Amino acid sequence: MLVGYARTSTLDQKAGLEGQERDLLGAGCERLFIEQVSSVDVAAREELAEALTFIRAGDTLVVTKLDRLARSVAHLLEVLDTLTGKGAALRILNMGVDTSTPTGKLMLTVLGGVAEFEREIMLERQREGIAKAKAAGKYKGRRATARAKAGDIVKLHREGVGGTEIAKRLGIGRASVYRILDEVKKEEDAA
Missing domain, CATH: 1.10.10 (Arc Repressor Mutant, subunit A)
Structure with a gap:
């Protein structure tokens, strides 16, 4: 069975959620788990937890994009480990990755690492920009x-x-x- 998971970070992203749902149904998903919650707040991702509980041997969890599923390589590997332990696979539509094959597993790990690297570089640049702005007296930070x-x-x-x-x-x-x-x-x- 193909099981779809869709997520957006905010309630304002209704079109993005509808697009994911359309793509998952188009890919043949028979059951969908959908939520609107930040990727950072893992504890609040109840639909993902429910999807991982629902999955059975031979099933495939399908997501439209990697960032809809995992917030880091460690989290991705944790989800993948759960799926593998149940005899299930993961498919990411926009990457054409399917972990039911050894090549798919390798590609997913490499792409997850690249995504995490990009995020760390972005955060580093952000920290540098904030430090520069503070030094120039232009950064006040978030209001308390x-x-x-x-x-x-x-x-x-x-x-x-x-x-x-x-x-x-x-x-x-x-x-x-x-x-x-x-x-x-x-x-x-x-x-």
Whole structure:
């Protein structure tokens, strides 16, 4: 059975998701797993986990592009190991790679390495650009959104609202809520 997996990073990429779905159905996929989540947030990629659980011996997981599946060579090899352990294969449509063959496995590993190398080079250039901008006094970094809402965080906490709900209401991370509450508690204890 051909099992398709499609992913986009944001809800704004509806056309990209529709294109992937069209290509996967065109390739003959009988079952599709589709999600809109960042590749970095592996824990949130529930559909990928479900697809890997669903796959049986003789099946092939099909994706349109490598970057829709894995965030790094290590993650790619982990997915590939899971598939191989189940007696399944991986096919990447835009590369013409099929891991049911030894050549396909080799090509996938090499192409994954090149993709990761390109990403590292891009991140290095980004870091250099930020350092240059900081040296020139032009880079301020990301605005500290949670710190700007410290008063609201403390107020809601004193009203008995829990950390998760505070984060949700204010549009910030739970860790930021707890960090600010901890800092406020330390200041109060020191006073």
